[in-house]
Amino acid sequence: MTEVIAVTGLTKIYGTKRVVDDFDITVPRGAIYGFLGPNGSGKTTTIRMLCGLLTPDAGQGTCLGYDIRAQADRIKEQVGYMTQKFSLYEDLSIRENLDFIGRMYRVRDRGARVAAALDDLGLANRAGQLAGTLSGGWKQRLALAACLLHDPKLLLLDEPTAGVDPKARRDFWDEIRRLSGQGVTVLVSTHYMDEAVQCDRIAYIAYGKKLIDGPSADIPKQVGLETWRVEGPDLAALEVRVKTMPGIVQVARFGASLHVSGTDKQAFENTIETLKAEGTHRWSEQVAGLEEAFIYLMAGSRDNFAATEDKVGSS
């Protein structure tokens, strides 16, 4: 099986809200697939339908070769799911938590597996410490270790490093890369650019619909940003002025330069010509990268939950 997830038409409706709307996705084995999108856009609901925790209102397909409707229990056994909030027991010790998860999944050689996980984590000498006393970064490493105990073939990570410092995020991603290298497939929802750039493929979701999907390298093209880089004096003042000019949809600071982007080719190029003619700054055309595309997508995203509530309220 080369496709770990293959679903079409996935839909979930709560009341009058289609929180996931006709969602298709194919995830190849070993891929790191990023789910990007604003709050309330349906990422968690999608993940929960894929792993058999939630029954879709429409749609069909397979996850790990099992039917997402008829064989949800089989899927749950083989998936590692790390939820947004720390879901282990804060008043159990680190070892007790791992042992409990091992029992739940009926892990063979549980004692040895837990000991190995503690060693891998570097927590063997703190195994008796209560999980609730760990820092955010350590809690997240423990949660990852717990959801790996039963050797899942698919990892579903829902904003796994929210609120975790950059160093701990990097360590976490080193581990994810290592797992992916071993053939574990990873689906991860994220709001962070440094996580998005780690993904092989990206799907961008808003209002429950998938708007963009493809290999990370293709995303900037799909977003359709034209970008110029500008260097020179007083970039702060230039930034304020350029933002209001016709055809400009984004001005982002990259070190000692600005990246100025537009989507309407004609209007954008007219404005760039006007600015270049001023002769005060150095302008060079730039191939838009994932960073610009990510900033553009996330900046254009209102909180979908609030937006939906507005719509409901005003109707």
Ligand SMILES: Nc1ncnc2c1ncn2[C@@H]1O[C@H](COP(=O)(O)OP(=O)(O)OP(=O)(O)O)[C@@H](O)[C@H]1O
């Ligand atoms: N059990 C439920 N009952 C009613 N509405 C729900 C339920 N679960 C989710 N929703 C709504 O569905 C929408 C999508 O929520 P979901 O948590 O899937 O989004 P998300 O993209 O994961 O957001 P976030 O990044 O904030 O976690 C939201 O408007 C949410 O309020």
